[in-house]
Amino acid sequence: MSAENAVQQYIRENGQRFVEELSxxxxxxxxxxxxxxxxxMLRCAEWLCDALLRSGADRAEVMSTDGNxxxxxxxxxxxxxxxxxxxxxxxxxxxxxxxEWTNGPFDPVIREGRIWAxxxxxxxxxxxxxxxAMEAMLATGTLxxxxxxxxxxxxxxxxxxLGKWCTExxxxxxxxxxxxxxxxxxxxxTPSITCxxxxxxxMEIEVTGPNKELHSGLYGGAVANPANVLARLIAALTxxxxxxxxxxxxxxxRELTPAxxxxxxxxxxxxxxxxxxxxxxxxQGETGYTTMERTGIRPSLDVxxxxxxxxxxxxxxxxxxxxxxxxxxxxxxxxxxRQIARLFEEYMQALAPAGxxxxxxxxxxxxxxxxxxxxxxxxxxxxxxxETFGKEPLPYYSGGSIPIISTFEKVLGLKSVLLxxxxxxxxxxxxxxxxxxxxxxxGIDTIARFxxxxxxxxxxxx
Amino acid sequence: MSAENAVQQYIRENGQRFVEELSxxxxxxxxxxxxxxxxxMLRCAEWLCDALLRSGADRAEVMSTDGNxxxxxxxxxxxxxxxxxxxxxxxxxxxxxxxEWTNGPFDPVIREGRIWAxxxxxxxxxxxxxxxAMEAMLATGTLxxxxxxxxxxxxxxxxxxLGKWCTExxxxxxxxxxxxxxxxxxxxxTPSITCxxxxxxxMEIEVTGPNKELHSGLYGGAVANPANVLARLIAALTxxxxxxxxxxxxxxxRELTPAxxxxxxxxxxxxxxxxxxxxxxxxQGETGYTTMERTGIRPSLDVxxxxxxxxxxxxxxxxxxxxxxxxxxxxxxxxxxRQIARLFEEYMQALAPAGxxxxxxxxxxxxxxxxxxxxxxxxxxxxxxxETFGKEPLPYYSGGSIPIISTFEKVLGLKSVLLxxxxxxxxxxxxxxxxxxxxxxxGIDTIARFxxxxxxxxxxxx
Numbered sequence: 001m002s003a004e005n006a007v008q009q010y011i012r013e014n015g016q017r018f019v020e021e022l023s024x025x026x027x028x029x030x031x032x033x034x035x036x037x038x039x040x041m042l043r044c045a046e047w048l049c050d051a052l053l054r055s056g057a058d059r060a061e062v063m064s065t066d067g068n069x070x071x072x073x074x075x076x077x078x079x080x081x082x083x084x085x086x087x088x089x090x091x092x093x094x095x096x097x098x099x100e101w102t103n104g105p106f107d108p109v110i111r112e113g114r115i116w117a118x119x120x121x122x123x124x125x126x127x128x129x130x131x132x133a134m135e136a137m138l139a140t141g142t143l144x145x146x147x148x149x150x151x152x153x154x155x156x157x158x159x160x161x162l163g164k165w166c167t168e169x170x171x172x173x174x175x176x177x178x179x180x181x182x183x184x185x186x187x188x189x190t191p192s193i194t195c196x197x198x199x200x201x202x203m204e205i206e207v208t209g210p211n212k213e214l215h216s217g218l219y220g221g222a223v224a225n226p227a228n229v230l231a232r233l234i235a236a237l238t239x240x241x242x243x244x245x246x247x248x249x250x251x252x253x254r255e256l257t258p259a260x261x262x263x264x265x266x267x268x269x270x271x272x273x274x275x276x277x278x279x280x281x282x283x284q285g286e287t288g289y290t291t292m293e294r295t296g297i298r299p300s301l302d303v304x305x306x307x308x309x310x311x312x313x314x315x316x317x318x319x320x321x322x323x324x325x326x327x328x329x330x331x332x333x334x335x336x337x338r339q340i341a342r343l344f345e346e347y348m349q350a351l352a353p354a355g356x357x358x359x360x361x362x363x364x365x366x367x368x369x370x371x372x373x374x375x376x377x378x379x380x381x382x383x384x385x386x387e388t389f390g391k392e393p394l395p396y397y398s399g400g401s402i403p404i405i406s407t408f409e410k411v412l413g414l415k416s417v418l419l420x421x422x423x424x425x426x427x428x429x430x431x432x433x434x435x436x437x438x439x440x441x442x443g444i445d446t447i448a449r450f451x452x453x454x455x456x457x458x459x460x461x462x
Numbered sequence: 463m464s465a466e467n468a469v470q471q472y473i474r475e476n477g478q479r480f481v482e483e484l485s486x487x488x489x490x491x492x493x494x495x496x497x498x499x500x501x502x503m504l505r506c507a508e509w510l511c512d513a514l515l516r517s518g519a520d521r522a523e524v525m526s527t528d529g530n531x532x533x534x535x536x537x538x539x540x541x542x543x544x545x546x547x548x549x550x551x552x553x554x555x556x557x558x559x560x561x562e563w564t565n566g567p568f569d570p571v572i573r574e575g576r577i578w579a580x581x582x583x584x585x586x587x588x589x590x591x592x593x594x595a596m597e598a599m600l601a602t603g604t605l606x607x608x609x610x611x612x613x614x615x616x617x618x619x620x621x622x623x624l625g626k627w628c629t630e631x632x633x634x635x636x637x638x639x640x641x642x643x644x645x646x647x648x649x650x651x652t653p654s655i656t657c658x659x660x661x662x663x664x665m666e667i668e669v670t671g672p673n674k675e676l677h678s679g680l681y682g683g684a685v686a687n688p689a690n691v692l693a694r695l696i697a698a699l700t701x702x703x704x705x706x707x708x709x710x711x712x713x714x715x716r717e718l719t720p721a722x723x724x725x726x727x728x729x730x731x732x733x734x735x736x737x738x739x740x741x742x743x744x745x746q747g748e749t750g751y752t753t754m755e756r757t758g759i760r761p762s763l764d765v766x767x768x769x770x771x772x773x774x775x776x777x778x779x780x781x782x783x784x785x786x787x788x789x790x791x792x793x794x795x796x797x798x799x800r801q802i803a804r805l806f807e808e809y810m811q812a813l814a815p816a817g818x819x820x821x822x823x824x825x826x827x828x829x830x831x832x833x834x835x836x837x838x839x840x841x842x843x844x845x846x847x848x849e850t851f852g853k854e855p856l857p858y859y860s861g862g863s864i865p866i867i868s869t870f871e872k873v874l875g876l877k878s879v880l881l882x883x884x885x886x887x888x889x890x891x892x893x894x895x896x897x898x899x900x901x902x903x904x905g906i907d908t909i910a911r912f913x914x915x916x917x918x919x920x921x922x923x924x
Contacts, residue, residue, distance in 0.1 A: 198679060200679070200779070202777045202779070209742060210740040210741060210742055211740060211741030211742075212740075214740070215862065216762075216764045216766060216790060216792070217660060217662070217757075217792055217860075217861045217862035217863050218757060218860070218861045218862055219740075219757060219861065220757065220762035220763075220764045220790075220792050220861060221704075221747050221748065221756040221757050221760055221761070221762030221792065221861065222745050222746070222747045222753045222756040222757045222762075223740065223742065223745060223746060223747075224742070224744075224746040225764045225765055227696075227764075227765035227766075227767075227768050227787075228696060228697075228699075228700065228763075228764065228765050230693070230768075231692070231693040231694075231696035231697045231765065231768070232693075232696075232697040234689075234690060234693035234694075234697075235690075235693045235694040235696075235697035235698075236697075237690075238690065242683075278672040278673060278674075278676070278681075278685065279672060279673030280671060280672055280673075280685065280686070280817050280818075281816050281817065282686075282815075282816035282817045283684050283685060283686075283817065284684070284685060284686040284815055284816070284817040285683045285684045285685075286683065291684045294683040294684040295679075295680060295681060295682065295683050295684045298683055299683070300678075300682035300683030300684075301682075301690075302678045302682045302687045302689075302690065302781050303687055303689035303690050303693065303770065303771065303782070303785075304678060304689075304771050304772050304777070304778060304779060304780050304781075304782070305689075305770065305771035305772035305773045305774075305778070305780075305782070306689050306692075306693070306768055306769065306770050306771065306773075306785065307768065307769050307770075307773040308765065308767065308768050308769075309765065309766050309767035309768065309788070310766050310767035310788060311767045311768075311769040311786075311788075312767075314825065314826075315664045315766070315788065315790070315825050315826045316766060316767070316788075317662070317664070317766060317790055318766050318767075319764050319766075320765070320766070320767070323765075323768070324773075325689075326771070326772060326773075326777065326778075328678060328682075328777070328779060330678070330679055330682050330683065353744075353746060354743050354744035354746070355742050355743065355744045355745065355746040356742075363776065363777050364776075364777045398679075398680070399679045399680045399681065399682060399683070399684075400677065400679035400680055401679055
């Protein structure tokens with residue numbers, strides 16, 4: 001029997017037990033955002049530690065961080081084989097609005113071929129596939145790589161402690177690549193692998209004019225109005241072509257190769273349905289790029305909030321003393337959010353008229369991330385997906401940000417492959433989160449195939 | 463004894479009683495903005511009605527309106543003489559912050575040659591001078607004009623009922639001019655007459671984009687952001703020269719004659735002190751005009767309030783669904799606020815990109831007003847002021863708006879002369895409002911002289 005068939009048979013024979021184990025994991029309400037659940041975080045970490053040992057790990061331990069613990073484990077197959085570091089998270093989002101759940105969010109049920117609970121997909125369900133893939137490969141004598149696991153408890157609250165913990169455990173975390181299942185497929189019939197994440201540069205700007213609110217009749221026309229000035233500053237950040245006009249903003253933007261762009265362009269997209277879903281007559285963005293490209297591979301700039309002066313009912317004839325805005329930019333490789341923050345501030349200061357003072361603060365930042373599609377691990381993942389889904393996966397560039405992935409690259413020097421099996425309908429972060437058992441089983445199969453392809457590709461390169 | 467000397471002597475001999483009477487008026491807490499004071503409004507109107515009769519009016523009555531009553535009175539001197547309609551108001555502003563008053567706001571005291579109370583100047587003190595001028599002229603047999611009085615109780619809340627009341631009483635209100643004491647002098651040694659008031663066009667604009675708040679990572683770059691669009695719209699309302707760019711905005715702006723502009727330019731103004739008082743490094747406005755001209759004789763445009771998206775602490779990565787702003791324009795003769803509102807809306811709609819919808823509402827409007835300095839009543843006022851202050855008054859163009867003054871012109875066809883005797887230090891609308899007794903006495907003398915000059919000028923024209 002081939003390794004593939006052996007693993008598939010093992011999944012068929014043990015799948016129901018896998019789901020029962022996952023249900024047990026899902027019963028632990030490990031909500032990282034709510035301090036009342038601190039004991040549940042530790043309980044969940046300990047449960048996973050046991051599960052990793054039961055699944056065949058040589059070693060597993062709950063390791064403390066400045067925040068919630070990290071579950072670390074490893075399984076050495078062959079010191080000469082490549083090492084894959086699996087990253088996942090055991091913390092989950094809050095359950096509000098609680099009243100909208102059909103079953104209790106921590107009382108998992110199987111219905112319509114799906115498992116329903118908070119974390120069913122994100123990320124307990126997706127992480128647990130990696131434990132069961134290890135078990136299946138060990139049971140069938142087909143584990144071709146060494147495995148390490150790093151399961152954190154703070155992903156939903158920004159992975160605040162993990163960067164430092166990685167820095168302190170670089171030796172322990174040595175590997176050839178990081179494998180992550182925490183993303184979605186474009187569709188069941190449109191398999192995809194997320195290979196781009198945008199970075200973030202989040203700024204706040206405050207324009208101060210006169211030292212008090214002024215009567216707009218007595219002073220209007222003679223004094224720079226901070227709200228008018230702020231509007232001009234914001235308007236000056238983009239041009240009619242939808243490009244960002246901060247000098248040197250695009251200097252470090254890496255363009256996709258024509259082949260990468262062509263592959264991404266194959267992702268199915270219905271502009272009319274997109275517009276209808278948002279209730280807009282027209283999309284709008286940078287000239288020369290499609291809607292998917294505008295969110296996936298190009299930087300963007302958005303006002304997230306703005307406030308100044310009188311905002312109540314009716315009229316008040318004032319010139320405000322201050323005007324503020326929160327403005328964030330999504331970044332793409334190789335933009336550095338710290339440099340972009342500096343360029344933003346310099347540009348704003350240069351444009352500010354003499355009648356006001358401008359204060360700019362950087363509130364938050366994260367690096368963009370890109371998995372090159374010629375990376376051996378990407379090719380291994382693509383080959384595995386093509387086998388299990390019968391179709392070559394599309395490279396997908398997400399507009400969102402997972403800052404910890406770029407932190408891994410900075411701190412550990414490791415690329416990540418985002419091999420996720422979620423679907424839009426799984427409603428992660430929402431009431432009635434679920435995960436199809438078919439995805440769960442096929443994911444385990446795909447993960448096992450990834451390891452075989454990855455080991456083979458690296459061997460052929462050696 | 464000349465008429466002038468007779469009136470001056472009468473004021474000297476009776477001035478203390480005048481102040482005692484004014485104190486009685488100031489004890490009535492006629493705050494129009496606070497409904498709890500509704501009975502005080504009527505009591506105040508009745509008190510004034512009696513005071514007008516005691517001061518020599520042939521007829522005085524409290525007349526109902528849709529809101530607080532108007533006190534109407536008249537004194538016929540000679541059917542062939544010109545008629546002057548005195549306008550004033552008996553309602554006062556609220557007293558907040560009440561804790562900052564040295565004496566009770568409705569417990570007037572005389573201290574440092576001033577009377578301290580809410581309304582001491584605005585406008586009980588200034589209105590009451592007209593009653594006492596009538597009394598002095600009657601007592602000395604020197605009343606050269608017929609007098610009418612129209613004292614309203616809603617000036618501080620926008621004179622909501624007076625326009626309609628005037629329309630319904632056009633016959634009763636027939637006169638040659640309206641005389642108003644509800645403004646200030648540039649200074650005790652810089653007498654001035656307010657001859658310009660700006661109009662107002664107050665708009666609200668709402669920009670709607672997607673039908674819900676969107677994740678700025680997943681959608682940023684592909685969708686028109688209503689807050690960014692609003693900033694562009696606002697920025698497009700003015701240019702680098704400080705001019706308003708709404709097409710046809712300036713079409714009906716009347717330029718002052720070089721002589722009028724020169725006379726206005728004589729008003730003392732210290733740019734350094736102005737900047738220091740506002741805490742700004744630089745003034746800013748329309749190229750080619752001084753600071754006084756920018757607020758006095760030129761239109762202006764100000765954002766009074768703006769709001770959209772997330773305005774709390776820290777970061778939230780959203781594309782807002784809506785963005786709103788309140789934007790008002792101060793207008794000058796002969797701009798029509800209804801036409802300006804239309805031009806504003808047309809311009810905003812024309813600039814709005816396809817990805818958003820724009821809703822524009824006119825919230826409030828008022829016409830600008832101008833007293834030509836060659837008007838007989840202005841010349842009479844200037845001559846009177848020159849006699850009592852020893853200096854020719856400067857024409858002053860205020861940036862503020864008193865919409866009821868332009869309503870008088872529309873409804874009654876009458877020009878107004880704004881012969882006010884307040885000073886900046888009187889702190890109207892603030893705690894510890896006061897009025898110098900010297901201003902009160904000199905105002906009465908000046909008003910009496912106005913009537914003599916006015917009658918003489920009209921006679922010489924006849």
